[in-house]
Amino acid sequence: MKTIKLTATQETILKQAAETGTLHASTLTLKGGARKKVLDSLANKGFLIRMKKADTFDISPQGKAAIGLPVDDQPADKGKIxxxxxxHKVIKLLARPEGAAIHEIMRETGWQQHTVRGTLAGTLKKRLGLTIESEKPEGKDRMYRITAGLKALFQGETV
Structure with missing residues (x-):
């Protein structure tokens, strides 16, 4: 297992994000370029999630794990789709027992192949913390399937 090394500042920011739920950059004691550099670094590593509102972040499951918090401790309203x-269509396809191939997702969404792959790696894995497995049956297309993380995402709703 890979050990995550954080600076004292990074650890403090992640702990503050975990305590407050949503982290506003203006509430940090760091100023200017230093604040931007640390927040960008944490977001690029997948520890913080950039929210739509400017300079607002939420902690990701990877961020929680980095500071030793249980990942399943995520509030029900975080990351709902x-x-x-x-x-939502993509997640429904991937949640099926057989999963979905890239071309199925492309047909369902109208996206290009690179958009589907980016969604799998970026949005679903990094931002939402879902576990996605893939397998390539002999003579068939590679199939992708969500294997963990859906419960917190769709609490009270069937996928």
Missing amino acids: RTGTKL
């Missing part, structure tokens, strides 16, 4: 969106 609106039904009817393309992302």
